[in-house]
Amino acid sequence: MKKITINNLSYKYLLAENKALNNISLEVAKGDFIGVIGPNKAGKSTLCKSLVGLIPHFYKGEFEGEILIDKLNTLNSSIAEISLKVGLVFQDPFNQISGAKLTVYDELAFGLENNGVEREEMIARIDKYLDLMDLNKVKDNNPFELSGGQMQRLAIASIMALKPDVFVLDEPTSQLDPQGTEEVFKAVSRLREENLTVILVSQKLNKLADYANKILFLNQGEIVAYDDTAAVFSRNDLEQMGMGAPIYTEIARELGLKNDKDQYPIRKSEIKEMLVAKYGKNIG
Amino acid sequence: MRSLSLYVKRNSLIHKIDPLTKIIYVFVSVISPFIMPTLMFAFSLTLINLLLLLLAKVIKRVIPIISFVFIIILTIFVIQGMFYGANQTKLFTIFNLSFYVEGILYAAKISVRAINVLLAFSLLILTTPPAEMIESLVRRGMPAKLGYIMHSVLQIIPMMSSNASIIMDAQRARGMETEGSLWVRIKAFIPLIGPLVMSSLVNTHERSIALEVRGFSAATKKTFLHQEEVPGGMKQLRVFFFLFLTAVLAWRLVL
Numbered sequence: 044m045k046k047i048t049i050n051n052l053s054y055k056y057l058l059a060e061n062k063a064l065n066n067i068s069l070e071v072a073k074g075d076f077i078g079v080i081g082p083n084k085a086g087k088s089t090l091c092k093s094l095v096g097l098i099p100h101f102y103k104g105e106f107e108g109e110i111l112i113d114k115l116n117t118l119n120s121s122i123a124e125i126s127l128k129v130g131l132v133f134q135d136p137f138n139q140i141s142g143a144k145l146t147v148y149d150e151l152a153f154g155l156e157n158n159g160v161e162r163e164e165m166i167a168r169i170d171k172y173l174d175l176m177d178l179n180k181v182k183d184n185n186p187f188e189l190s191g192g193q194m195q196r197l198a199i200a201s202i203m204a205l206k207p208d209v210f211v212l213d214e215p216t217s218q219l220d221p222q223g224t225e226e227v228f229k230a231v232s233r234l235r236e237e238n239l240t241v242i243l244v245s246q247k248l249n250k251l252a253d254y255a256n257k258i259l260f261l262n263q264g265e266i267v268a269y270d271d272t273a274a275v276f277s278r279n280d281l282e283q284m285g286m287g288a289p290i291y292t293e294i295a296r297e298l299g300l301k302n303d304k305d306q307y308p309i310r311k312s313e314i315k316e317m318l319v320a321k322y323g324k325n326i327g
Numbered sequence: 328m329r330s331l332s333l334y335v336k337r338n339s340l341i342h343k344i345d346p347l348t349k350i351i352y353v354f355v356s357v358i359s360p361f362i363m364p365t366l367m368f369a370f371s372l373t374l375i376n377l378l379l380l381l382l383a384k385v386i387k388r389v390i391p392i393i394s395f396v397f398i399i400i401l402t403i404f405v406i407q408g409m410f411y412g413a414n415q416t417k418l419f420t421i422f423n424l425s426f427y428v429e430g431i432l433y434a435a436k437i438s439v440r441a442i443n444v445l446l447a448f449s450l451l452i453l454t455t456p457p458a459e460m461i462e463s464l465v466r467r468g469m470p471a472k473l474g475y476i477m478h479s480v481l482q483i484i485p486m487m488s489s490n491a492s493i494i495m496d497a498q499r500a501r502g503m504e505t506e507g508s509l510w511v512r513i514k515a516f517i518p519l520i521g522p523l524v525m526s527s528l529v530n531t532h533e534r535s536i537a538l539e540v541r542g543f544s545a546a547t548k549k550t551f552l553h554q555e556e557v558p559g560g561m562k563q564l565r566v567f568f569f570l571f572l573t574a575v576l577a578w579r580l581v582l
Contacts (some may be wrong), residue, residue: 095540101344123545131540138533142479152552154541159550202539
């Protein structure tokens with residue numbers, strides 16, 4: 044079932060010379076976990092902003108084409124309306140704290156209050172997502188006193204509480220230490236358990252290999268590849284375009300290990316299986 | 328990071344009163360001495376405010392505020408005592424400077440009113456958590472955006488000061504002198520402004536995106552996580568305050 048349809052999307056920021064996105068068309072099915080990769084200025088963040096309606100409603104510029112979330116056209120809907128269908132978490136955890144609430148518990152209520160959710164329902168959702176994002180221990184703390192990883196989990200929980208169908212995460216771990224990154228990816232795995240449609244921009248290719256069923260590779264505002272994760276990471280031209288591949292794919296490439304679909308393995312378990320099949324159980 | 332707030336947590340009767348009733352009280356207490364311009368009336372209200380602050384167990388916090396305005400009050404006494412237009416009856420003379428009864432009384436009236444305003448607002452601010460006060464106003468129709476501005480200022484000022492110290496640390500690490508004489512400090516302040524303002528603008532821009540995607544501009548009617556707890560008797564108290572104000576007005580008009 045189609046969840047997101049993008050038709051001929053192009054966007055140029057005000058005063059910019061080139062288009063940040065150029066004629067993008069793609070479809071995302073319900074429950075898909077899409078990893079978005081690409082070098083700098085590829086248009087990854089612009090795509091995220093377009094999906095939640097910040098482009099063209101918040102950022103003015105030249106917008107062409109359309110984005111449909113189910114039947115909701117982002118061009119004809121307000122950001123508030125879209126925010127109930129599409130949630131966005133971005134890089135800086137600090138700036139995602141509203142600044143209007145004094146405790147983590149109250150911070151989770153911020154979006155729900157704005158959207159007029161009834162109090163009983165609000166409490167039920169807050170309790171659920173505090174639990175799910177493992178924030179119960181800090182629920183009475185000031186949000187600004189949390190660690191980076193906790194803040195980012197709070198940002199994810201705040202958006203999840205709005206129950207969007209689509210969850211967009213724009214490099215949510217780029218400003219976090221390894222522990223914070225691990226915490227956030229654990230949280231992201233819970234999004235998958237909730238059967239949400241997830242679009243995750245990240246440079247952590249090993250993690251994307253673990254979670255994403257499809258990869259969208261953007262370069263200079265255009266789609267280079269949009270395919271199954273293994274198919275994209277098996278391409279030989281990734282390095283040429285400033286991208287690498289997951290570590291296990293690189294190892295498999297060195298060893299010349301390919302599966303029956305003529306693709307390199309992307310996860311540790313797959314490479315292990317293939318090595319065992321090739322050299323027997325006593326390998327290593 | 329602590330929120331910027333003067334609220335003092337205590338277990339007192341005043342703390343239990345809901346924010347709206349306290350706001351109405353402050354309004355009545357501040358405006359009445361201007362309607363009824365007698366020294367005794369303003370003095371009585373000041374005394375009541377002092378008693379309430381005592382009851383709220385926050386009187387110690389008021390002393391520094393009063394000390395701060397003491398210099399201003401002293402100036403009012405000196406200037407009005409000597410130069411008030413209606414000065415006639417000489418009270419005393421120091422170093423050839425004459426002070427008059429009329430001027431001193433007029434200065435007393437102004438000062439007592441000023442202290443009364445200060446005490447009334449202190450009573451509200453020291454005994455009411457800012458979040459509750461703002462929420463109470465938003466519930467009664469104050470635009471949520473204005474409420475957010477009031478709220479965020481309390482959090483964002485400490486955030487800016489923490490950012491400033493990070494920037495200063497970075498500048499110090501590059502060999503810039505930021506400590507020492509007043510002149511050195513002033514010189515160090517100028518290069519701080521640029522990065523601080525720029526980073527604050529960037530942060531504000533990003534935060535506004537975060538707010539938007541959480542329905543900040545939603546057209547739906549806002550709901551509230553916390554229920555407003557209004558102790559018994561508050562409605563009667565609010566009516567009493569209005570009746571008091573009406574009586575003061577009537578008295579002024581009749582007399």
